[in-house]
Amino acid sequence: MRRSKISELLISADAGYEVLVCGWIRTVRNSGSVAFLQVNDGSCLADIQVVVEGDVLSLLETTELCTGCSVKVEGAVVESLGKGQKYEIKASYVEILGTADSNDYPLQKKRHTLEFLRDIAHLRxxxxxxxxxxxxxxxxxxxxxxxxxxxxxxxxxxxMITASDAEGAGSMFRVTTLDLANVPKKGGVPDLSEDFFGKSAYLTVSGQLEAEIFAxxxxxxxxxxxxxxxxxxxxxxxxxxxxxxxxxxxxxxxxxxxxxxxxxxxxxxxxxxxxxxxxxxxxxxxxxxxxxxxxxxxxxxxxxxxxxxxxxxxxxxxxxxxxxxxxxxxxxxxxxxxxxxxxxxxxxxxxxxxxxxxxxxxxxxxxxxxxxxxxxxxxxxxxxxxxxxxxxxxxxxxxxxxxxxxxxxxxxxxxxxxxxxxxxxxxxxxxxxxxxxxxxxxxxxxxxxxxxxxxxxxxxx
RNA sequence: UCCCCAGUAGCUCAGUGGUAGAGCAAUCGGCUGUUAACCGAUCGGUCGUUGGUUCGAGUCCAACCUGGGGAGCCA
Missing domain, CATH: 3.30.930.10 (Bira Bifunctional Protein; Domain 2)
Structure with missing residues (x-):
């Protein structure tokens, strides 16, 4: 079955058809005999609610079903019995693709400060x-x-690399292939003729001067x-x-x-x-x-x-x-x-x-x-x-x-x-x-x- | 780079010189439709670092580190 993005699914949603959805679990609500998974795949802001019960649930290792893990879900799009969403997926198959140990997964199902999230930019x-x-x-x-x-x-x-050292828009990062621990010198100062471009080179502070050429x-x-x-x-x-x-x-x-x-x-x-x-x-x-x-x-x-x-x-x-x-x-x-x-x-x-x-x-x-x-x-x-x-x-x-x-x-x-x-x-x-x-x-x-x-x-x- | 503020549990915070706290998370248990699910229990700490003051410092002082707000530079 072709994978549906949650965004397309929510736009076209009408009940009855079978879908395959993959994504990451935001939160799980489990009451023993029925579990609700909030799944997000980044295609849109909204999560899709996945309802898991009966045999489908009992076959799952529910301790691994937690915030942060990745899942593959097959099931029917149905009108939701609960409030908060119009449609949900009644799962006929759920597979945990990648676990996320809840003992150390940093993201929780609550608001984090932006400062904290900056320290985990790979997960934010x-x-x-x-x-x-x-x-x-x-x-x-x-x-x-x-x-x-x-x-x-x-x-x-x-x-992105420029050799002109005075574009006038502030200090620049030097680009060099010289060995900083052993810079070749001539007359006591670094010999930049030995450098990759044969002279000083920097990262650009603006593309303006070159853009003017083409304009x-x-x-x-x-x-x-x-x-x-x-x-x-x-x-x-x-x-x-x-x-x-x-x-x-x-x-x-x-x-x-x-x-x-x-x-x-x-x-x-x-x-x-x-x-x-x-x-x-x-x-x-x-x-x-x-x-x-x-x-x-x-x-x-x-x-x-x-x-x-x-x-x-x-x-x-x-x-x-x-x-x-x-x-x-x-x-x-x-x-x-x-x-x-x-x-x-x-x-x-x-x-x-x-x-x-x-x-x-x-x-x-x-x-x-x-x-x-x-x-x-x-x-x-x-x-x-x-x-x-x-x-x-x-x-x-x-x-x-x-x-x-x-x-x-x-x-x-x-x-x-x-x-x-x-x-x-x-x-x-x-x-x-x-x-x-x-x-x-x-x-x-x-x-x-x-x-x-x-x-x-x-x-x- | 300068000025100001902050740093306490995984996260968010309280703790006003005298026994280290809460909520959430986590762990275990319960629950047949939940909405950051809920209920019960359990676990959780080098109080940023180093030094100082004091009988005694999370608390006061100094330096440093990290983060935030503002300023300069600019987009």
Whole structure:
């Protein structure tokens, strides 16, 4: 008999037919002559209740029938006599595939703290929360690809190893094949010409520069891949390894980019709500009772757009007691961003045109000569979910800015070439995938929206 | 990296300088339809580690380790 996923079974359920179901037991209720098994296979949030009685039960080693064991069940789908489920399986055959010694199986049929579950990341996908997280993450990734594919973007695989040591987005992990206990040296310093790439190499902090290359050849592209930051960040919204989505659009200015960001986010949110209603309802009930209503209102309203200068003026007028000063030229702090998006405006805010001194060299210089065409998309609770800009496409302006930033032009010869040959207006942004999932689910800690989080001092599993 | 908080049974927690506790889990028994099943009994501890104060430390102090919250860096 073909195995049915519990999800298909519950969708198509009507009584009477025979099915084969495999999965893991969540809990057993046994009254001696009849036992109820809650079986879950991860295809959906819901368990299927399996009723075992008579000979089928007496043939089973009931001490092995416990939370965590895996089973194969054959039986008829019948209307349930009990409350709580419409259908159940009346078992004609039950086989225990793999036992799970209840003396030491860590998961119990009760709620565990997220902190405890992080220590057993190999088992936490078997919980409701992480099953739901896995399905939502999957649906979100699919929605992202779908959105771009529908809009004519090409998916570009940018390299994970980069030899340019100054991409400007924070400290990097070194990649080396040198023997650390015996590093070859020349003149007292490590001789990197002996290393695999013949020079220093690092894990990428962004696929942007390479994405720009393809945008200026095939127009609209996006990357979606792992990204690495070696910062010693210990917060609920930072990871050392995370997934980033980076569209890069040719013939597009900052306004067009903000339009894209808004339309993109709304579509992804709507798609996930549509595809994972049960999982989203679960997060809404147990983690943040406002998450669904917040997403719905975002989908159905326009993002607020303000300039950095407007933001500074708003913050000054607010008469809020901020810990950090509000002054034109200073970067917005978390507390300022949260005030804007949570208190003052109450929905996503796109802040644009930041002072050039606090933004990266590749962002396009505005007419005023003081600000650059940068944008941050801020959302309640998470803060910055998207950071992007229109890119500087003018060769002379770009080299001036690189010099101001004290950068080595020679290192970026290929990036500068793009401005020499057929340069065009273009823009792009980076979206933190985990921050997006975090925002959608209402999960407090980013470590709980990625299967295996990497943070300082933590690379188990 | 900085500031604050926490660490007691497998899990979640109580314990206010004087005999180590509860619920759940586990184990054994009971129960013919349960819903984190229920009922009875049993088992369960280097109180994060090291040092100090004290007649006496789970409790007070110090350092370290681990975790959490916030900040910075950013997505």
């Amino acid at each position: 996908p078997r919980t409701n929360t992480f099953g739901a997280m896995s399905r939502v993450r999957n649906a979100a990734a699919f929605a992202i690809h779908t959105y771009f594919q529908k809009h004519g973007f090409q998916y570009i695989q940018t390299p 200026q050849a095939v127009s609209d592209v996006y990357t979606f891949g792992p990204t690495f930051r070696a910062e010693n960040s210990n917060t609920s919204r930072h990871l050392a390894e995370f997934w980033m989505v980076e569209p890069e659009v040719a013939f597009c200015d900052l306004n067009g980019l903000a339009d894209l960001a808004e339309d993109f986010l709304k579509n992804v949110f709507a798609e996930v709500i549509d595809r994972c209603p049960d999982d989203m309802a679960f997060f809404n009930q147990w983690y943040d009772k406002t998450t669904l209503s917040t997403l719905e209102s975002i989908i159905n309203s326009d993002f607020e757009r303000i300039t950095y200068s407007d933001a500074i003026a708003m913050l000054k007028r607010s008469e809020q007691a901020f810990e950090y000063p509000v002054e034109w030229g200073l970067d917005l702090q978390s507390e300022h961003e949260r005030y804007l998006t949570e208190t003052k405006i109450g929905k996503p805010v796109v802040v644009t045109d930041y002072p050039k001194e606090i933004k990266a060299f590749y962002m396009r210089l505005n007419e005023d000569d003081k600000t650059v065409a940068a944008m941050d998309v801020l959302v309640p609770r998470i803060g910055e979910i998207i950071g992007g800009s229109q890119r500087e496409e003018r060769y002379d302006v770009l080299t001036d800015r690189m010099r101001e930033a004290g950068m080595e032009e020679a290192e970026y010869w290929w990036y500068l070439d793009l401005r020499k040959y057929g340069s065009v207006e273009h823009a792009g942004f980076g979206l933190g995938f985990e921050r997006t999932v975090q925002f959608m689910t209402g999960m407090q800690n980013i470590r709980d929206v990625i299967p295996f989080p990497r943070t300082p001092n933590n690379a188990e599993f």
